[in-house]
Amino acid sequence: MIHTIDWEVGWSDREFEAPARWVPATVPGAVQLDWAKAEQWDDHTYGENWRQYEWMEDKYWTYRAHLQALSLSEGERLYFVSRGIDYSFTIRLNGIELLRQEGMFTPVKLDITDQIRQGVELEIVIEPAPKRVDAPISRSQADQCCKPAVSYGWDWHPRLIPLGIWDDTYLSIRNDAHIVSAEVIYELSDSLDQVDLNLQVYLNQIDSEELVWRMINPEGETVFEHSCAVVNKKCTIQASIDKPKLWWPHDHGEQPLYTSEVYIYSTRESRSIADHQSQRIGFRRVKLVMHEGAWKEPSKFPKSRSNPPITLEVNGRNVFCKGTNWVHPSIFPGTITADDYYVLLELAKTANMNMLRIWGGGIVNKESFFEHCDELGLMVWQEFPLACNLYPDSPAYLKILDQESRSIITRLRKHTSVVLWCGGNELFNAWSKMTDQSLPLRLLNANCYELDRNTPFIMTSPLDGMGHGHYMFQYSPSEDVLQAMAKAQNTAYTEFGVPSPSSVEQLMSFIPPEELFPPKPGTSWESHHAFNALSENMWLMADQIEHYFGPYESLEQLVEYGQLLQAEGYKCIYEEARRQKPKCSMALNWCYNEPWPSAANNSIVSWPAKPKPSYYAVQASCRPILASSRIPKFSWQDGEWFEPELWLLNDSPSTVQSGRMEAYLTLGAGTRQLLLTWDFASLEANVNRRGPTARFLLPNDDCTRLTLELIVVDRQEWNSAYTLVYKGSGFPEKISRSTLNF
């Protein structure tokens, strides 16, 4: 039985100083939002409102609640339970300290039965946000703790560090005899046609003499029922299932989930249930394997090694991972609901994505996130909370990382969707300077090995062969993304970005009217990341927009041009990555979503869950089967040979029948011209086909766009179209004067 708690919150400057004022608190949530609500502040997402919150990160925040006397029945106990309190905190009951903890990912469960016989005051004192003493005001303040670094300020996240109770927190009345944990670990046979199960149960006390374990299949039928004697509060049972239904990512099969149910009884005779727990289980085997041909490289002496494996094999089948980098969907993770997760996850699935990389700068999501992923057939690459910092080898940091990582692994390993553990983001790059020798990463390997060895582990992204970036359309003065990506030879593109402005409607919702146009630094455009995010022009990158389209004359034009670049840029990268299969096996753009409304960002879904045009472009490029073209560059002019290469991409587990593809070119609003007809032979499952290259001499024309359309006869769901820039005679003269800032 669950009891909610009514909380108040207030702040003070010192740990043992009572707050001067108490305001109502929403739990889960964040102290900042409670205070803002009490002060009736405008929304923190509008304009420069977020700056009001800055002072709060350095205060002591105290939650308090008066718990009334409870008369518990014989054999009942009362627990205070919290799934997460952010970040360092002390829990007191009537002023007496019950627990002091650092770490927001380690749940709390305190038996307060004896104290609750009379009314008590429960307090949770949250310490100021952790900061390394001598660090500059930046993410490096978070480099000795397990607090997500993103809150300390990022190029798409304002400096705003949430604090407080961020996950479900309540009082729970339980029988003294209850199940502390009941977990099934499984191992699939090599041939995948049998699964061996191991149930391990820990009980709170030894009263219960027997437990019953029942396995329910996805159709709701009981597969088996076993009972087991409890010895020393523990019980282990083995079982197996023949021909289990396998869980697949949604684009490769179904997501059958079994349910393991464990019951204990009050007395053997009455069979009245004292407690039960259930666990949903999807059976799948995941590995990181070498790509085809990998062992042949390198060939020269002195001989080094092949690239490390990053091809994901699911149930014996190589799965090309198409997906995205997931970030905080809110500055305040405490406010995220199961429905919020669902809307974003359903959108990702609809975009034909099968993998989400949960980037290490942010939180480890709540349970409902993983439950949805299990059900939706979305695979999760889960990072630990380390990003872009040099996390130290110090005993203090290793201790907290050990605690938090163990909590994270034991919670998430139950979820079928979690297919990859990763130490954190960009830890081997120059801005982090960690290495394979860093003790925090060796610790994470050891903990993942100990607690969940059948799920692959990598220390960071990128590893050798994998690539991050670039985060713009034009890579250098002489190279656009279409040119650069055709030369790249990475095994996985685990971050790549093309920025765009948000929609006009979105921009109007948080930028004051007088600042709207033209966009300028020093306004809400800047604090919402359009300027000086990483460099002067990021992320609006108006210089690149002007480079291709000439000067923009309205907000609508700027947004249209920028969003076209983003859509075509992402289309190029996803499809090029797929063309590079089997060497390449992964394409995850940076990034999917946003923690608040940005003015410009690499995201394809605006806050909170509004798809940009690029979302639909990505959706098209991630279709399991599609017509695709390797186009030599983005910007064309008359007298050049237009030479698109045709491809048929197939990531699906199905063969493709032979057929016909037609390529058409349209100049501006002109007539569609047939460039080429390709009669392709049938295609194996999960194999691409490289087709012919069309050749067409571009005529003089005053149009500003070219459109390449690929039509698959009788399979219009595989058709594709690309919009390119044509700098014909109608193109603004000014364009040649625009300079790119690299």
Add this chain to the structure above:
Amino acid sequence: MIHTIDWEVGWSDREFEAPARWVPATVPGAVQLDWAKAEQWDDHTYGENWRQYEWMEDKYWTYRAHLQALSLSEGERLYFVSRGIDYSFTIRLNGIELLRQEGMFTPVKLDITDQIRQGVELEIVIEPAPKRVDAPISRSQADQCCKPAVSYGWDWHPRLIPLGIWDDTYLSIRNDAHIVSAEVIYELSDSLDQVDLNLQVYLNQIDSEELVWRMINPEGETVFEHSCAVVNKKCTIQASIDKPKLWWPHDHGEQPLYTSEVYIYSTRESRSIADHQSQRIGFRRVKLVMHEGAWKEPSKFPKSRSNPPITLEVNGRNVFCKGTNWVHPSIFPGTITADDYYVLLELAKTANMNMLRIWGGGIVNKESFFEHCDELGLMVWQEFPLACNLYPDSPAYLKILDQESRSIITRLRKHTSVVLWCGGNELFNAWSKMTDQSLPLRLLNANCYELDRNTPFIMTSPLDGMGHGHYMFQYSPSEDVLQAMAKAQNTAYTEFGVPSPSSVEQLMSFIPPEELFPPKPGTSWESHHAFNALSENMWLMADQIEHYFGPYESLEQLVEYGQLLQAEGYKCIYEEARRQKPKCSMALNWCYNEPWPSAANNSIVSWPAKPKPSYYAVQASCRPILASSRIPKFSWQDGEWFEPELWLLNDSPSTVQSGRMEAYLTLGAGTRQLLLTWDFASLEANVNRRGPTARFLLPNDDCTRLTLELIVVDRQEWNSAYTLVYKGSGFPEKISRSTLNF
């Protein structure tokens, strides 16, 4: 008190079948040698004698000993102790099984006090050599066990798999109250001027109430003495030493060793010693760090990662590692004595080497090896017994690897000389196919983290950036080792070989006279690795010898030519690796020594400890300071410009004063000609100086050799000389017909 045991040994075809014949056994040793001695066989190193031993690997070998009744005093206990039994075995006392164990690196200690009150028969039944059932007759038979793979046959090791008691084994009478283990773990402060010590002691029983811990400095003075109460058979004491003397590799400083002594007493009053243990400790801090400039690579997008670190930092100073790959010094490791180790190690130190890579194909050496290394200032790169195989993720293999690696780590971590753990040899290459995801390697990383985290760990060699090979003088028809190495850009050359024949005297000692010349396949030349070792010509590689020198007419000439190639080849690689500092930080040739007399091999020390000419060349190239030249190629002719580049190499911790270097060229036995004089400025510690390039047009001459001499005025100990081939008019015509086999 130690009692030796008199053993006999015999074999049978089945586990519970008694041997038909018993012969005296030497312990430690190998069952094969005992049998051979009883049969009065000739030495196994001569000719084809080794083939006699083949059948023995598949037998059950039983050691037996009659232990007489012992009357122990009150409070005394008797233990059967073995430091190593190879490989799977059962120990029985009067037919009753006491222990069944797989693994030669986990010591045995059995309390047989109660059984020994009357005479007993002790038996150790050794199982046949472990072999994967479906494997071909090769090293892959060893891919599911922790038995060193080399014994199953290698390109320099015959197929001969030792079995038996291979390390010290005896009866030990001890007080019931004795020290089970007493180990000091230390941590140096960042500034290296304080060391914090943690002593952890486990006792056999709780009688002892107090223990005393005394620390003796290298001069024999007591630094501190602490006493501590024993609680629950355990005791932990902390202490620290200010300004500890640091241990250095021999070319960077002294090897001061402290001694930690732990005493327990029979009774508090009498102070009579019940037991004591001592441990020698050298204080040093080792890390693997990134080389200078490493973080700038790679620079392009999509951005991958920098090479993993392999530069060894000792006590805050980067140390260029010059050394070699150590292999079994005997086919039968059980026969290796402390003196055998000492002779080889002293030779390595005299060769100016500071690091030995203990290659994973072989055994983990006995204690005396590491004791010598601690004293001699030789650093040890220690691999686990995995090499060139795909060791599986199976629970059975992981279990034995867990046991054996824990035994190895806890034994060796006490040794100052062990500066690097490594999973094994060439595991990430195509012939092994393991990866970073392989559970055995993740387990080894986890165990090293848990038990010895302050010593670096790498999964295998080579890693990215590091290079293995090549193993010949001519790398391709158009490229010799001088040309190839100048183009290489590796961070560490952890294996590289150039083969040569053994000396004439050595060859005559094991090749029957009728087979001696000319060398032919199918003779003892072949079984001693001169032909068909890896390929038809390996390792004699007469084709390469003929390519440079023309046909050989005698054994003496063949040996002279081959040994010259080896000496000059190794000189090139060691010095080129040093010139590539700081990107490169390591040069370890393949290999140092041999398990038996080879006819041709990459070794520089012939079995058992006879330096080849290349040994002295390597010794010269590894001097801390020397004049060196990057010479464009090995073979010259008239009309070519001879353009050696001059260098002064300094790996020492000392600055080098300014001075003068002179370069002289001599054609054949002609007059020495001055090519260049270089007045070099003074040089920082551990920094090289690239000097000028000389240019000299080679005249027509009938000589067959060029000699380049580098003379450092007043510092003749830095002088160098290189011998090159000159294909002048006197060169044999035939030469142009020789073809190289690649």
